[in-house]
Amino acid sequence: MGHKDGTSLAFSELRKESQDLYNRIHSIAEDAAFVDQVFQSYPRLPLIPNMRCGAWYTDPDTASSERAYFKSTDGHTGNWSFNLRRPNLHVLPLICAHAGLLLVDSTRAGKRMPDALSKTVPIWCAVINRAVLKTTPKMNVDADFWNTKLYTPPGVVSAQEHDQIEQKLDEWADDLVASFYVLPKLQYPLRPIWITPSTTIFPTFPDTDAERRFYPIICISASKQVLDGIERRITGFAYIQGSGDDHELWSMGLTPVQFWKHKQILLHANRNELPTLVQTLTSSPNAYSARTNLNSNASFCPIPIHHVQGRLSICATHDIPSSLDGEFAVIYLTYADQAPPAFKDHPRVLYIQTPQGKKGQHHFLHSVLPQAIPFILLHLEKTRRVCIACETGTDTSVGVALTALTKFFNDSGEFCGEYEYEREGVLSKDDIKTRLQWIISSCPQANPSRSTLKRVNEFLLSPKKLLPPSNALTLPHERKTTSTPETVL
Numbered sequence: 001m002g003h004k005d006g007t008s009l010a011f012s013e014l015r016k017e018s019q020d021l022y023n024r025i026h027s028i029a030e031d032a033a034f035v036d037q038v039f040q041s042y043p044r045l046p047l048i049p050n051m052r053c054g055a056w057y058t059d060p061d062t063a064s065s066e067r068a069y070f071k072s073t074d075g076h077t078g079n080w081s082f083n084l085r086r087p088n089l090h091v092l093p094l095i096c097a098h099a100g101l102l103l104v105d106s107t108r109a110g111k112r113m114p115d116a117l118s119k120t121v122p123i124w125c126a127v128i129n130r131a132v133l134k135t136t137p138k139m140n141v142d143a144d145f146w147n148t149k150l151y152t153p154p155g156v157v158s159a160q161e162h163d164q165i166e167q168k169l170d171e172w173a174d175d176l177v178a179s180f181y182v183l184p185k186l187q188y189p190l191r192p193i194w195i196t197p198s199t200t201i202f203p204t205f206p207d208t209d210a211e212r213r214f215y216p217i218i219c220i221s222a223s224k225q226v227l228d229g230i231e232r233r234i235t236g237f238a239y240i241q242g243s244g245d246d247h248e249l250w251s252m253g254l255t256p257v258q259f260w261k262h263k264q265i266l267l268h269a270n271r272n273e274l275p276t277l278v279q280t281l282t283s284s285p286n287a288y289s290a291r292t293n294l295n296s297n298a299s300f301c302p303i304p305i306h307h308v309q310g311r312l313s314i315c316a317t318h319d320i321p322s323s324l325d326g327e328f329a330v331i332y333l334t335y336a337d338q339a340p341p342a343f344k345d346h347p348r349v350l351y352i353q354t355p356q357g358k359k360g361q362h363h364f365l366h367s368v369l370p371q372a373i374p375f376i377l378l379h380l381e382k383t384r385r386v387c388i389a390c391e392t393g394t395d396t397s398v399g400v401a402l403t404a405l406t407k408f409f410n411d412s413g414e415f416c417g418e419y420e421y422e423r424e425g426v427l428s429k430d431d432i433k434t435r436l437q438w439i440i441s442s443c444p445q446a447n448p449s450r451s452t453l454k455r456v457n458e459f460l461l462s463p464k465k466l467l468p469p470s471n472a473l474t475l476p477h478e479r480k481t482t483s484t485p486e487t488v489l
Helices: 003-018 021-041 053-057 089-098 115-135 159-166 169-178 256-261 263-268 274-283 285-292 357-381 396-408 429-442 450-461
Strands: 047-049 101-105 190-195 215-221 230-232 238-240 312-316 328-334 349-353 385-390
Touching: 021 053, 021 101, 021 215, 021 238, 021 263, 021 274, 047 053, 053 101, 053 256, 089 101, 089 215, 101 115, 115 159, 115 169, 115 190, 115 215, 256 263, 263 274, 312 396, 328 357, 328 396, 349 357, 357 385, 357 396, 357 450, 385 396, 396 429, 396 450, 429 450
Parallel strands: 047 101, 101 215, 190 215, 312 385, 328 349, 328 385
Antiparallel strands: 230 238
């Protein structure tokens, strides 16, 4: 075997080990133990995961029910941003109530910490601090005391990059101030602090208001830095840095919730039996019931968009019970190839199967929106509330709700039917952005993809002649199972 073939084989083995389910689960457990150690050192501070990766390392029994979404790409070099689609303002009341926060994330590829913790969170802290200063009357805040500096971890962010980020902070703060969002009153500015497995002494903070100078946002990078990505453990597994990342590649459908629920069983399974165990856990009737919730008798509690008096709501498909209150109509967007039996031919349910990937975006523009929007108008006019559900409750459903908000509600949140924005040339991207901020204010977990938002803009702003009829791209099976607005009158 030549040197080139040997190297290729070695890399192939490393890739195989890095995707191994046994290695991943045991690596996550090791990192979660470190996160718990940090939590025990700061028991008064709430612990929340940074989605998506952070959820693998935070025990639901000890973590707060809140979630944060500080995206690493908002901190990538040259791409720094305070993104108004991910303002994370919902965690500020939690920070104020507990005088700080523990935020958990991880990274792979031999880095000390993810860009989300080293740059996105520092940007967020500095922008929030500056926006508070800009919106608070001078008599109510001491500008000398109110620290608006940018803090980044030494040895991770270079001085040059730090300076480049700092030059943009005021512009981002102005954008936040000009947005629909309302900042809560902060008694102290925010300041990021970093803890990693290589941290030898955890910092301490004052317990009293008299001594306090800032709210610490303690960024916990859960995984040990491993330069080549893998370390052997004497207990029989290969430690992989950032194992919770990209779980679609290795988890076999296992979710963080299922991992924590069955943690002891999973960790005690041997390498050979683990895949079968995971397959059993993820495909059992109980797991299905937990995902679909169709047999649940619990009251239907979708997340209402408050700015329009809850006339529109968003949720995940598994939150919809089999029995619907007559007050609600539902749009059910799913990858499944048939509607749940309880919803088949239901007079107040519009069921649409949506393909994934690029086909899904094409289908969203040319089939989902042309069917969903008339359905929403019909039921709003009948004074019903409309809930839009998709697989996650964070993307496609948000796109549909955003389109309806823009078309049918005025700037005061009043339902106006075919609103005046329909007149050519009146509607603008700023109108759409404002309504997206309404949604995010009410539903902080809303995370529409860039592609979804582009399709919404295209649907609302393009001349109607550029859009084909709503049934032009209907899938063959969909013609049999999808209710249309005409059939639910």
